[in-house]
Amino acid sequence: MSGVLVVVEHRSGALARTSLESLAAGQSLAKQLSTDCSAVILGEGVAPLASDLSGKQLAKVYAAEHPLLQQYTADGYTTSLQQLVAKLAPAYVLFLHTYQVRDFAPALATRFGQVLISDVTAIQEGPTFVRQLFQGKLNADYRPAAQPTQAPCFVSIQAGAFRADSLEPAATPAPIEAITIDLAPNQIRTTPSPLFRESARTVDLTIAPVIVSVGRGIREQDNIPLVQALADAFGAELAASQPICDAGWVPMERLVGSSGHTVSPKLYLAVGISGAIQHLVGMKDSKTVIAINKDENAPIFEVADYGVAADLFEIVPALTNAILEAKGNTVES
Amino acid sequence: MKIIVAIKQVPERDATLAIAPDGKWIEESDLSYSINEPDAYALEEALQLKEKNGGEVIALCADPERVAATLSEALAKGADRAIHILTDSDALAQSDTLSVARLLADAVSAESPDLILTGLQSDDLGMGQTGVVLAELLGIPHATIIIQVETGPTGLCVKRELEDGWFQHVDMPVPALLAIQSGGNKLRYATLMGIKKAKSKPTITIPAAPPVSPPAIELTRAYLPEKLKRTRMLTGTPAEIAAQLVEKLQSEVHVL
Numbered sequence: 001m002s003g004v005l006v007v008v009e010h011r012s013g014a015l016a017r018t019s020l021e022s023l024a025a026g027q028s029l030a031k032q033l034s035t036d037c038s039a040v041i042l043g044e045g046v047a048p049l050a051s052d053l054s055g056k057q058l059a060k061v062y063a064a065e066h067p068l069l070q071q072y073t074a075d076g077y078t079t080s081l082q083q084l085v086a087k088l089a090p091a092y093v094l095f096l097h098t099y100q101v102r103d104f105a106p107a108l109a110t111r112f113g114q115v116l117i118s119d120v121t122a123i124q125e126g127p128t129f130v131r132q133l134f135q136g137k138l139n140a141d142y143r144p145a146a147q148p149t150q151a152p153c154f155v156s157i158q159a160g161a162f163r164a165d166s167l168e169p170a171a172t173p174a175p176i177e178a179i180t181i182d183l184a185p186n187q188i189r190t191t192p193s194p195l196f197r198e199s200a201r202t203v204d205l206t207i208a209p210v211i212v213s214v215g216r217g218i219r220e221q222d223n224i225p226l227v228q229a230l231a232d233a234f235g236a237e238l239a240a241s242q243p244i245c246d247a248g249w250v251p252m253e254r255l256v257g258s259s260g261h262t263v264s265p266k267l268y269l270a271v272g273i274s275g276a277i278q279h280l281v282g283m284k285d286s287k288t289v290i291a292i293n294k295d296e297n298a299p300i301f302e303v304a305d306y307g308v309a310a311d312l313f314e315i316v317p318a319l320t321n322a323i324l325e326a327k328g329n330t331v332e333s
Numbered sequence: 334m335k336i337i338v339a340i341k342q343v344p345e346r347d348a349t350l351a352i353a354p355d356g357k358w359i360e361e362s363d364l365s366y367s368i369n370e371p372d373a374y375a376l377e378e379a380l381q382l383k384e385k386n387g388g389e390v391i392a393l394c395a396d397p398e399r400v401a402a403t404l405s406e407a408l409a410k411g412a413d414r415a416i417h418i419l420t421d422s423d424a425l426a427q428s429d430t431l432s433v434a435r436l437l438a439d440a441v442s443a444e445s446p447d448l449i450l451t452g453l454q455s456d457d458l459g460m461g462q463t464g465v466v467l468a469e470l471l472g473i474p475h476a477t478i479i480i481q482v483e484t485g486p487t488g489l490c491v492k493r494e495l496e497d498g499w500f501q502h503v504d505m506p507v508p509a510l511l512a513i514q515s516g517g518n519k520l521r522y523a524t525l526m527g528i529k530k531a532k533s534k535p536t537i538t539i540p541a542a543p544p545v546s547p548p549a550i551e552l553t554r555a556y557l558p559e560k561l562k563r564t565r566m567l568t569g570t571p572a573e574i575a576a577q578l579v580e581k582l583q584s585e586v587h588v589l
């Protein structure tokens with residue numbers, strides 16, 4: 001077993017932007033181990049995507065085509081990648097920790113008697129894989145128990161942990177190798193329907209210069225107007241963390257985090273957000289972060305420039321008034 | 334429909350955590366525990382499916398003795414019985430997803446359920462994979478991040494949540510395993526009647542079998558994260574804090 005193999009994700013005929021981050025992680029790990037990094041893409045009609053990939057600094061690009069891979073299924077992907085990993089015998093198999101990867105990579109690792117080291121935020125010397133525990137309150141170092149020369153080590157990388165723009169281009173295009181997958185219809189036990197969206201989008205959070213975002217600390221739906229008033233005072237967009245959108249208190253299209261938007265506004269004001277890692281990945285590149293949360297140990301303060309460890313129900317109305325006053329003064333002067 | 338819900342007990346969300354002396358886990362004494370919140374949503378989905386379609390809901394866990402309180406709560410909310418795979422607290426901290434899933438798989442096989450529900454991930458380790466690994470060990474299909482479950486004559490139609498506002502329906506046969514997305518249902522409270530009834534509901538306790546193989550991955554060190562940024566904490570009365578913030582917003586952030 002040797003080398004690093006990165007499994008690349010694609011959607012609607014294009015490489016996922018986040019998959020470039022997994023390639024950057026793969027290149028970085030390969031460099032540390034003085035070994036090769038290759039990439040694999042699965043699907044039907046993925047030849048154009050494979051040639052996109054060959055423009056990156058990679059030892060090889062594997063294209064695994066099969067009509068049954070036209071749509072993603074956990075069974076199709078698990079079985080195909082099981083054959084690929086067995087054939088190519090990489091020491092490390094890297095993914096980006098997306099919803100799709102969470103759906104099949106644990107099963108793939110199980111087929112090799114391994115456990116996916118999931119949602120990794122950094123790769124350190126060793127290699128040691130860093131991931132978070134207790135919703136970001138602690139960090140932990142992980143390593144495979146066996147030498148990856150004997151059994152492959154499966155790792156999924158958190159979105160935002162590696163930068164897509166650090167990806168090295170190829171000096172000469174990487175060779176593309178077509179891989180034959182042995183897959184029969186009866187091996188795929190689920191029948192997926194086409195993807196759909198519930199409603200038209202009315203807001204684009206990614207271009208908002210100021211975002212006021214609300215979390216669990218708001219306690220109930222009736223308190224949302226308090227934060228909306230603060231957003232209105234700024235002329236800002238309202239956003240929210242997962243539990244708030246899940247509860248339907250703020251529309252899903254305003255979700256910031258790993259299952260929603262990644263934003264980097266001039267100002268991100270987090271109100272009653274503890275800062276679970278799924279949220280932090282969506283906003284940690286904001287230019288300025290202000291956090292208001294009653295728990296002074298909340299992980300949101302790890303990424304905040306200014307922190308207020310106090311009751312949001314006291315601070316938010318005071319801040320709304322102060323902003324309206326400041327704006328009023330500006331107009332007058 | 335016979336439904337097994339795999340649940341786990343984790344430290345309360347607002348618990349203050351300290352690193353254990355061996356530097357590999359947290360200090361567990363003095364912590365209060367409760368049901369892993371994502372698993373509470375799996376339990377709620379199971380109870381609603383039972384109310385709609387009839388059948389039986391079994392709460393299953395592999396945890397140390399302390400989980401008894403969480404199992405009683407599941408029974409009080411409406412589960413019919415519970416299976417407790419009794420583990421040693423140290424043993425579980427040092428095992429990995431595959432070992433835990435093997436314990437669960439043995440207990441599930443003995444019951445032959447139609448459906449197994451799990452939460453999406455745990456609030457403590459957050460690996461987010463016990464359900465998928467369990468399905469793989471049992472040789473049954475699975476689907477994750479499920480926000481709706483419809484039962485039909487030949488199996489299930491589930492609605493999966495994908496990133497960025499996309500959804501997908503997936504048809505699948507039973508038996509199957511579903512990892513339920515949090516927040517889709519409103520969680521119920523146990524009623525007084527439920528608490529009374531729970532006392533007469535059976536809980537089987539099975540000692541955990543020794544692991545068939547050593548863990549595949551090791552947690553070598555747990556530690557407090559280094560601060561990424563220097564956070565300036567503002568203090569004072571609400572009005573004073575608001576004034577300081579406005580000043581920063583004008584002079585440094587330039588958004589006012």
